[in-house]
Amino acid sequence: MTAGGMQDASRGAPHAGAALGEEEALLWAARSLFSRGDMAIALLDADLRVAQILGGEKFAAVVGDDALEVFPALIGCEETLERIRSGAEPQALSFENISIHSDGYAPQYVNLRVYLDPHSGHLALVLQDAGETARLQRNLVQQRNELALARQALETARDEALAASRAKSSFLANISHELRTPLNVVIGNAEILRRPRAAALSSAEAADYAGDILSSGELLLDLINDLIDLSRAETGDLRLSESWCDLGFIAHQSLRYATRLEDGRDKRFVETADPHLPPFWGDERRLKQILLNLLSNAAKFSPPGGAITLRVEREPEGRLLLEVADEGPGLDPSELEVALEPFGQLESGKRHKGTGLGLPIVKSLARFHGGDLQIVTAPGLGLRAQVRLPGSRFSPGDSA
Amino acid sequence: MKTHKICVLGDFGVGKTSLIRRYVFNAFAQDYHATLGVNLYKYEDEILFEEEPTRLRFMIWDVEGAAEPGPHAERYVVGASAALIVGDATRATALQTVSAYAEMFEEQAPGRPFALAFNKADLIAAPDPHAKLGLQELDARFGVEPLLTSALTGAGVREAFRKLGEQVLAYGL
Numbered sequence: 001m002t003a004g005g006m007q008d009a010s011r012g013a014p015h016a017g018a019a020l021g022e023e024e025a026l027l028w029a030a031r032s033l034f035s036r037g038d039m040a041i042a043l044l045d046a047d048l049r050v051a052q053i054l055g056g057e058k059f060a061a062v063v064g065d066d067a068l069e070v071f072p073a074l075i076g077c078e079e080t081l082e083r084i085r086s087g088a089e090p091q092a093l094s095f096e097n098i099s100i101h102s103d104g105y106a107p108q109y110v111n112l113r114v115y116l117d118p119h120s121g122h123l124a125l126v127l128q129d130a131g132e133t134a135r136l137q138r139n140l141v142q143q144r145n146e147l148a149l150a151r152q153a154l155e156t157a158r159d160e161a162l163a164a165s166r167a168k169s170s171f172l173a174n175i176s177h178e179l180r181t182p183l184n185v186v187i188g189n190a191e192i193l194r195r196p197r198a199a200a201l202s203s204a205e206a207a208d209y210a211g212d213i214l215s216s217g218e219l220l221l222d223l224i225n226d227l228i229d230l231s232r233a234e235t236g237d238l239r240l241s242e243s244w245c246d247l248g249f250i251a252h253q254s255l256r257y258a259t260r261l262e263d264g265r266d267k268r269f270v271e272t273a274d275p276h277l278p279p280f281w282g283d284e285r286r287l288k289q290i291l292l293n294l295l296s297n298a299a300k301f302s303p304p305g306g307a308i309t310l311r312v313e314r315e316p317e318g319r320l321l322l323e324v325a326d327e328g329p330g331l332d333p334s335e336l337e338v339a340l341e342p343f344g345q346l347e348s349g350k351r352h353k354g355t356g357l358g359l360p361i362v363k364s365l366a367r368f369h370g371g372d373l374q375i376v377t378a379p380g381l382g383l384r385a386q387v388r389l390p391g392s393r394f395s396p397g398d399s400a
Numbered sequence: 401m402k403t404h405k406i407c408v409l410g411d412f413g414v415g416k417t418s419l420i421r422r423y424v425f426n427a428f429a430q431d432y433h434a435t436l437g438v439n440l441y442k443y444e445d446e447i448l449f450e451e452e453p454t455r456l457r458f459m460i461w462d463v464e465g466a467a468e469p470g471p472h473a474e475r476y477v478v479g480a481s482a483a484l485i486v487g488d489a490t491r492a493t494a495l496q497t498v499s500a501y502a503e504m505f506e507e508q509a510p511g512r513p514f515a516l517a518f519n520k521a522d523l524i525a526a527p528d529p530h531a532k533l534g535l536q537e538l539d540a541r542f543g544v545e546p547l548l549t550s551a552l553t554g555a556g557v558r559e560a561f562r563k564l565g566e567q568v569l570a571y572g573l
Contacts, residue, residue, distance in 0.1 A: 068403075072403075072440055072442070072459055073438075073440060075403050075405055075459045075479070076403075076404070076405030076459070076478075076479030076480060076481060077405075077478055077479035078479070079479070080478055080479055093478065094475060095437070095438065095475065095476065096437050096472070097436050097437020097438065097464075098437055098438055098440065099436075099437065099438070099439050099440070100439070100440045101439045101440065101441050101462075109436065109437060130437075134436060134437070137436055138434065138436035141434045141435075141436050141464070142432075142433070142434040144434075145412045145413055145432070145434045145465075146432065146434075148412070148413070149412075149413045149432070152413075152491065156490070332531075333528040333531035333532065334531070334532075336528070337532065
């Protein structure tokens, strides 16, 4: 017998046919149970040391040890143990499938239950090696959870596919409308100019009709170019035509073009481009496109007379910052997310001309240059669109 | 030195074990291994508290995950100094599950601090993940600022446990 344990199940086993008293039967059953070696009772003294182990060879070596060291699951439970000891806590403390992990240590599952032993007045700790049962249980839990996670992943994928499909349908409906409107102007005006009575039009009237055809054609071309750009960016087929660029020139040109936009005519444009920026390695046309998209976006949403500020500078850590700030209504974060999605179109944006592709295109072009687009905004506080491009694209020998 | 019991609670598959393993072993595994019952991890850390480096010893309880807190989780939090409640930032149900665990912990361990961690934040491509996930709602409800963590990259993990440690010290536990 080890440390007070009952090791021999055959000892005191009932003979066949012999009737047992209730107490004797209980004692025999307990001996059989504890003789398996995977179960034990630890009696704890008042200092929470292991005073005695009954049964369970695996646990015999811990007699005299601090119970909190041997059974770390009891750490933090000292108050509860004291309440159980004093009888203030009628419930036993019970933890199932406890295992102790450290790097490289295989888990050993143990069930643990602490109650007051009414005979000795000591805390009794029932320990059971959950062993094979726990391992089977764990396999079941693993399979159940994996199934549930796979189901969740499928549901998420389905929801995303549906949302993408809805966004594309909505985009197609919107783009059809955007294409039809200028096309109607082109067809309508061309018909007027082709009629026999067209000869009666004054040259100024005829020029107006032709001018509308031209501007509608330009709008259509812009739309189609945007769509091609976005499509190429999405498939990764967009190619940059890179060379050394004069950022001051690009900023100035973009700003000049923006002031001529329909939405830009009644806005105040402010340029704060650093005149001493070194040459920058990039695609000049795409860099202009980035600035123009941001400027036209700002013009679209700014109130009449509102200031639109363009900053082009090298940040202290070396990156190029292209920033357009407006005094428009700004966006809340949920709107911002939609505005940045390739097929997103804000309700507020629908009141204005355009496909709503401006920001996604800027983001793609920035990424193709190795940078990114960041938006700083809040409702009522305007919007600050910031494109940051790698400092490594500046001409060598011109570090900030 | 006193050992503090820290329970890590939440739904299954949210990355509780991964967060702990990132914190304790600075390791990450892609494979999913379900936790049965509870796994205990001993760990000592040094925390800057009131400008003084202070050593703390944790017994971290990695509790089996479940979609909602049940009797098992309630039993496991007995004697906990603090809890880290973890949600999966990519799941629509994260807010609800984290709230349920926070309520359970407040009820079972009144006056004990807890932190809220939204894991897998590396998978959230949003300019303002806090707003996207509606985390300000939890801040208002529990007075606890939710944290974004990624066991994969390690972002926010040490901070989450150390924040808990600071609170344990601040509460004088």
